[in-house]
Ligand code: FES
């Protein structure tokens with residue numbers, strides 16, 4: 001039985017056209033409800049990073065299309081992604097955001113689960129000796145790791161994770177391999193930012209190479225006071241930077257061709273920059289400073305993971321007009337400690353002086369889209385698309401091809417719902 | 424009292440082994456100030472008056488949008504730190520922000536930029552400072568107080584509550600350290616760029 005029973009007939013091919021999309025995608029609670037299953041449950045979604053749960057019993061909670069989800073490390077060292085819902089009457093079992101537990105005991109009636117989700121004990125079993133609970137357990141998601149990044153899905157017949165990543169693997173490898181020893185880890189305590197807007201607004205923005213010149217104007221001029229020309233300040237379409245729209249709604253913006261001098265050269269004066277920089281230079285490791293900034297390769301893995309700077313931006317839908325962004329900072333365990341010390345201050349910089357612009361734009365768009373008489377959102381810039389044999393589209397970063405492509409993939413998911421189920 | 428005299432004995436010394444050590448010493452100082460707050464003895468009632476006057480003055484300047492005047496009240500080695508949880512350490516945990524004097528000045532400049540959309544139109548705020556406690560500290564005093572900020576902009580309103588720790592030094596009780604702990608940052612807040 002599909003998770004969204006009684007699906008109403010909504011013609012997504014009508015709502016998502018090659019050059020424009022309908023406002024209903026951003027304002028209709030019914031569509032939002034369908035998305036939580038047809039997009040979020042049916043796709044691979046990023047759940048967390050293995051470095052967050054290094055020891056057996058370690059766990060972290062999150063959501064997947066509104067569903068409370070639990071990522072655990074089992075006694076055998078394996079990673080499990082479970083539905084955080086008691087098989088008895090439905091209580092959320094793990095209430096903390098993270099922790100370490102040998103067993104998960106449901107607080108309501110004491111049913112007890114192992115970290116791999118098996119029901120291992122119920123209280124007072126002798127009262128009802130004939131009862132058989134052997135088929136009950138926490139619901140399980142299909143889970144797979146790509147070099148430490150854990151993804152999960154409720155799709156009954158998912159494409160293997162490697163294939164689903166497809167051409168995006170190349171960018172993901174580049175981001176991981178710039179870390180010494182290919183070692184990348186995720187720090188605890190994400191920044192959590194909410195906005196009063198639909199989750200797709202952050203997706204429309206993720207590969208939007210035009211907005212930085214206008215929406216982030218103040219960040220660009222903040223850089224000018226220290227005589228540093230930020231990448232964002234240039235005419236974005238005339239740079240050799242490229243955006244790519246990949247299969248499955250993934251997107252890449254490659255800023256590297258536009259910054260031949262390397263990203264550290266464009267970095268603003270963040271707090272405590274000079275002493276840490278000089279300590280590294282004295283150690284003859286100044287060339288590592290680029291590691292303190294992002295890869296300049298913005299990778300977005302549809303529908304919920306965006307690499308920006310050295311942060312993982314996880315898009316968490318809350319309601320049709322409410323979204324929570326989780327910003328997790330990555331560290332470089334194989335690099336000198338100055339790199340992570342700098343990363344802390346570097347990634348704060350944009351979150352404080354750039355992200356507020358984006359949050360404001362998202363909320364302004366949501367307010368504008370409330371007008372029923374203005375139905376359409378224009379996404380035509382750069383049409384017609386030139387696509388390669390594998391379906392990828394390349395263009396200058398001011399092309400709206402990435403937005404068109406992810407929305408076309410979205411329309412497919414919404415039109416032909418995949419079967420979903422818990423294991 | 425002078426600003427120089429305010430650097431606590433366990434803080435960075437001029438002959439600190441390396442530049443990096445000085446940064447870490449300042450970070451440790453911040454982490455310890457936060458971690459040790461709940462263990463402090465009852466406050467010194469003599470300090471309540473001057474501490475309250477300084478904190479209320481700061482709140483008044485911020486609510487009035489007098490950011491340049493507010494900036495003058497910081498020392499050169501100032502740090503404003505807004506951690507995401509407590510306890511936390513500025514060198515190992517992500518924060519919402521950790522500003523030195525230079526970035527504080529940029530923040531003020533940013534608040535004046537008509538294209539800084541995250542604060543244009545600006546947030547209107549009312550700060551309610553309460554529960555002021557103060558203790559003597561090298562070169563000045565340390566205070567803890569509770570804070571309720573009522574904010575509205577674009578016709579929407581949010582309230583954030585938290586506690587703030589100040590290290591105030593010298594005759595003018597200038598801010599050398601301010602730590603703002605807002606528990607709601609751990610669950611998600613809307614555009615927190617008004618938080619100072
Ligand atoms: S609901 Fe979990 S034990 Fe009853």
Ligand SMILES: [Fe+2]
Nearest residue numbers: 211212216358
């Ligand atoms: Fe942006």
